[in-house]
Amino acid sequence: MDFLNYAFMQRALLAAVLVGITAPAVGIYLVQRRQALMGDGIGHVAMTGVGLGFLLSWSPVWMATAVSVLGAVTMELIRWYGRTRGDIALAMLFYGGMAGGVMFINLAPGGSNANLTSYLFGSLSTVSESDVTAICLLAAFVVVATLGLRRQLFAVSQDEEFARVTGLPVRALNLLTAITAAVTVTVAMRVVGLLLVSALMVVPVAAAQQLSRSFAATFAIAVAIGVTVTIGGTVTSYYQDVPPGATIVLLTIAAFIALSVLAAPLARRRARALAAAQPAGDPAECAIPATRAAGDEVGV
Numbered sequence: 001m002d003f004l005n006y007a008f009m010q011r012a013l014l015a016a017v018l019v020g021i022t023a024p025a026v027g028i029y030l031v032q033r034r035q036a037l038m039g040d041g042i043g044h045v046a047m048t049g050v051g052l053g054f055l056l057s058w059s060p061v062w063m064a065t066a067v068s069v070l071g072a073v074t075m076e077l078i079r080w081y082g083r084t085r086g087d088i089a090l091a092m093l094f095y096g097g098m099a100g101g102v103m104f105i106n107l108a109p110g111g112s113n114a115n116l117t118s119y120l121f122g123s124l125s126t127v128s129e130s131d132v133t134a135i136c137l138l139a140a141f142v143v144v145a146t147l148g149l150r151r152q153l154f155a156v157s158q159d160e161e162f163a164r165v166t167g168l169p170v171r172a173l174n175l176l177t178a179i180t181a182a183v184t185v186t187v188a189m190r191v192v193g194l195l196l197v198s199a200l201m202v203v204p205v206a207a208a209q210q211l212s213r214s215f216a217a218t219f220a221i222a223v224a225i226g227v228t229v230t231i232g233g234t235v236t237s238y239y240q241d242v243p244p245g246a247t248i249v250l251l252t253i254a255a256f257i258a259l260s261v262l263a264a265p266l267a268r269r270r271a272r273a274l275a276a277a278q279p280a281g282d283p284a285e286c287a288i289p290a291t292r293a294a295g296d297e298v299g300v
Contacts, residue, residue, distance in 0.1 A: 003238050011132045012124040012191065012244075016234040018139040019188040019200065020227035024208075025146040026184045027201030028219055029177050031209075032157035038075070038178075039198035042185045044094040045071030046194050047101025049186075050119045054108035060119065061134040061186055068182035071097065076178045080171070121193035122245030124237055131190050138187045145180050153177060154215055191230065193245035200226060200252060207256040210263035225255050 003009045030038050049067030053060030071093060078089050105116050118126045146153065155163045156173045164170045181201070188197040208221035233248030240247075 003235065008125050008127065009234075009238060011127045011129065012234055012238075013231065014132055015127050015135050015191050016230040016244075016248075017227055018135055019191045020230035021223055022139045022142040022146075022184045022187050023192075023197065023200040024204040024222035024226040025219070026142060026177075026180050028205045028215075028222055029146070029153050029157045030181060031202060031205045032154070033177070036202045037198060038072075038181055039185055039201045040195075041075065041090065041094045042068050042072055042182050043189070043194035043197055045097035046182075046185055046189065047116070047119070048097045048104065049101075050116065050189075050194075051101040051104025051108070054115060055104045059130060059134065061131055061190070064119075064189065065134075065138065065183060065186040067097075068185055069179050072178035072182035073175060076175055119189050119193065120195050121243050122189070122191050122196070122248075124191075124234065124244050127190050135187050135190065138183045142180050142183055142187065145176060149173070149176070150219075191234070191244060192248055196245045196249050199249045200230070203249075203252045203256050204229070207252070207259045210256075210259040225252070229255060 004013075027036075027039070030036055046064040046068040049064030050060045052058075052067065053063035056063070074093060075090060078093075101116060102113065105113065108115075117123075152163075152168055152173055153176070155166070155168060156170055157177070160170050160174075163173075184201065185194065185197050188200060192200050204222040204225040205218065207225055208218045212218045212221055229251040230248055233251050234244055236242065236247050236251075237244035
């Protein structure tokens with residue numbers, strides 16, 4: 001535990017815990033909406049914000065947040081109105097974000113692509129006190145939004161038409177989901193990196209779905225996995241001198257594989273229990289399915 005004696009590791013661990021909470025908390029809604037790669041696209045756009053931060057001598061974290069939110073809102077508008085050309089517009093937005101980041105950071109005084117590397121793949125030693133302050137504030141917003149409006153966000157993620165009929169402000173909730181995803185990307189970029197953050201938003205949720213069929217349990221398990229792998233990856237990075245972002249993502253994938261292996265016998269046991277409980281006289285079409293996807297639950 002000697003790493004706790006270093007201020008930079010204290011900051012890195014605090015940031016890692018916040019990332020482990022916020023990324024799956026937003027990712028569960030993106031998985032339900034079948035927008036698992038949205039975080040990756042926002043990460044590309046956030047590169048422009050990082051480059052602008054260096055060029056204008058402003059905080060790269062706050063600048064990336066502003067640009068990411070603008071990009072996420074644009075993505076939602078394209079989804080609403082883009083029709084058949086929407087995919088082309090999204091592609092230009094993503095690649096333009098990458099190109100803008102590289103261009104702006106090279107135009108900045110003393111800037112080079114080396115300055116961008118820590119934001120692309122994460123870096124423990126470069127997490128400053130101002131970064132931690134920004135991450136804490138942004139993470140608080142994400143947690144309040146994803147927990148406080150979990151029923152509404154879940155309803156919209158499951159079925160937009162049904163949510164609209166029940167009177168929910170579907171477009172406003174869709175925008176809120178996009179904005180929280182954008183904020184989460186900037187929260188995670190100092191630890192995991194912009195190019196890898198999408199994995200931390202999606203894989204813990206997919207891993208949790210191997211064990212649970214309810215939304216609430218999946219949410220809790222995904223956050224627990226997120227916190228565990230971010231702390232484990234950060235500590236491993238300190239002792240082994242390996243990139244924190246790559247280490248965290250590989251641990252997340254390992255957790256998914258382990259839970260998938262564990263879930264197989266549990267699913268078979270559940271199927272046998274259901275078969276044993278089924279009255280012998282019932283026709284086959286009345287049998288209860290052995291498994292259901294986690295997203296099929298209607299309760300939160």
